[in-house]
Amino acid sequence: MENLRNKILSYTPVNVADMDYIFQFYRKIRLRKGGKLIKPGDRVDCFYYLDVGCVNYYKLEQGEIKVLEFYTEDVFFTDLNAYVLDKPATYFLEATEDTIVYAIEKINVEKAFRMSHQLERFGRLSMQDAFVRTFTRIERLNNRTYEERYLRLLNKRPSLIQRVPQYLIASYLGLTPVGLSKIRKRLVKN
Amino acid sequence: MENLRNKILSYTPVNVADMDYIFQFYRKIRLRKGGKLIKPGDRVDCFYYLDVGCVNYYKLEQGEIKVLEFYTEDVFFTDLNAYVLDKPATYFLEATEDTIVYAIEKINVEKAFRMSHQLERFGRLSMQDAFVRTFTRIERLNNRTYEERYLRLLNKRPSLIQRVPQYLIASYLGLTPVGLSKIRKRLVKN
DNA sequence: CATTTTTATTAAACCAGTTTAACGACTTAA
DNA sequence: TTAAGTCGTTAAACTGGTTTAATAAAAATG
Structure with a gap:
C-alpha cells in the first residue's frame, strides 16, 4: 500500500x-x-x-x-x-x-x-x-475533432491503446468502431 | 451577502x-x-x-x-x-x-x-x-444528439435561452448558429 | 489444434451537421 | 432618422461521420 x-x-x-x-x-x-x-x-x-x-x-x-x-x-x-x-x-x-x-x-x-x-x-x-x-x-x-482527439490520446496515454480493445477506445472518443478504423486508415496514408 | x-x-x-x-x-x-x-x-x-x-x-x-x-x-x-x-x-x-x-x-x-x-x-x-x-x-x-441537448437545456435552464443570445447557446451546445437554427425549425414543424 | 467467438477493416448508401453567402429584422449610435 | 452593426433564418453544396453488411484476422476455448 x-x-x-x-x-x-x-x-x-x-x-x-x-x-x-x-x-x-x-x-x-x-x-x-x-x-x-x-x-x-x-x-x-x-x-x-x-x-x-x-x-x-x-x-x-x-x-x-x-x-x-x-x-x-x-x-x-x-x-x-x-x-x-x-x-x-x-x-x-x-x-x-x-x-x-x-x-x-x-x-x-x-x-x-x-x-x-x-x-x-x-x-x-x-x-x-x-x-x-x-x-x-x-x-x-x-x-476538437475526432481525429485530433485520437491523436491526443495516442500521445497522452499511448499504453492505453495497447491495453484496451479498439472498439472501447472508439466509444471513449465518442465514435463508432467503423469511424475510428477510417480515421486510422486516413492517418497512415498521410 | x-x-x-x-x-x-x-x-x-x-x-x-x-x-x-x-x-x-x-x-x-x-x-x-x-x-x-x-x-x-x-x-x-x-x-x-x-x-x-x-x-x-x-x-x-x-x-x-x-x-x-x-x-x-x-x-x-x-x-x-x-x-x-x-x-x-x-x-x-x-x-x-x-x-x-x-x-x-x-x-x-x-x-x-x-x-x-x-x-x-x-x-x-x-x-x-x-x-x-x-x-x-x-x-x-x-x-446525446444536438437536438436532445438543446431540448434538455430548454427544460433545465429555460431562463438561459431568454437571457443569452442564440449564437452563444449554439456554441455552448457545440454547434454553429446555422445548425441551431435548423434544429429549432425542425422542432416547431413537429 | 480445430472450432468458435471476438475484434478490426472495408465498402456503399445515407444523413446530420458544416460552410458560405444572402437577406431581413432589430438595435445602436451619430 | 438614417446609417451601421448585430442577430437569426434560409438555401445550396459539401463533408465527416453513421449504419448495415460482408469479410478477414486474431484470440479464446474445449
Whole structure:
C-alpha cells in the first residue's frame, strides 16, 4: 500500500497517526479481467484507489456501450455521482485486465475526514484534482475533432491503446468502431 | 451577502467566528454587461460567487467563440484550471448582463481553510459538488444528439435561452448558429 | 489444434451537421 | 432618422461521420 500512501502525501502532509487511522479502513481487492466493482443498481459506498491494472467506467445505452473513462495506475475513482448522491449506480466499473484496487467505505471516509483536518484537506485537494482532470476532458470533447482527439490520446496515454480493445477506445472518443478504423486508415496514408 | 452565507451553510455547518473570518476577505464586484473578470493571460487569483446576473465562461479559438459554461445565480466559479495550477488564464469570464459577484483571493481561501476545519470541509464539499455538475456535463456531451441537448437545456435552464443570445447557446451546445437554427425549425414543424 | 467467438477493416448508401453567402429584422449610435 | 452593426433564418453544396453488411484476422476455448 506504499503507492497509496505516497499518493495521499503528494497532496498534503499527513501525520503518521492520521495516516494509520485511515489505513485501517482500506482493504485490498483483486479483480480478474472482466471482474466488476460496480454494476447498475448497486449501492456505491466505496471510494477506490487503482494500484495495478485498468478499470473501464462505462454504461450500456440501448445495448450500446458508452465508455466514459479508463482508470489506470495511481488514481482515485468511483462512480462519483452515485457515491455522492447516494443513488443506485447507472455505470459499470469493470476491470479490462487483472487489477488490484484498494477500497474504503464512504462511512469511514467521512469518519476519517471528520477526525483529521489534514485528511479533510487531502480530500479537498484530491477532489480539486479530479475536477481539473474532468474539466480538461470537457475542453477536449468540446473543441476538437475526432481525429485530433485520437491523436491526443495516442500521445497522452499511448499504453492505453495497447491495453484496451479498439472498439472501447472508439466509444471513449465518442465514435463508432467503423469511424475510428477510417480515421486510422486516413492517418497512415498521410 | 446573505445568499453567500446560506450557500456556504448549505454544504456544512460553520460556526459564527469562522464564518466571520472568511467573510472579511470577500469583496463585492459589480460588472456591467460585457465587463470581464478574467481574460487570457491574466493571473487567476480569485474564487467567485455569483450573486446576481450571468457570466459567460468562454475562449476564442481561431477567432471563434467557444462557450464552456454560463454561470448564473448562486454558484461558485472561477477559471479553475488556471486558479489551481497557477497558470495564466486561457478563458474569458465575461458578464452577459449586469452582474454582481463576490470575490475572495486564493491566498485568503487557503488561510481560511488552514485556520478552520469546518471551512476546509466546506471547500471539499463544494468542490465535490462542482465535480458532480461537471461530470453530468460530460455525460450529456458524450451521449446525446444536438437536438436532445438543446431540448434538455430548454427544460433545465429555460431562463438561459431568454437571457443569452442564440449564437452563444449554439456554441455552448457545440454547434454553429446555422445548425441551431435548423434544429429549432425542425422542432416547431413537429 | 480445430472450432468458435471476438475484434478490426472495408465498402456503399445515407444523413446530420458544416460552410458560405444572402437577406431581413432589430438595435445602436451619430 | 438614417446609417451601421448585430442577430437569426434560409438555401445550396459539401463533408465527416453513421449504419448495415460482408469479410478477414486474431484470440479464446474445449
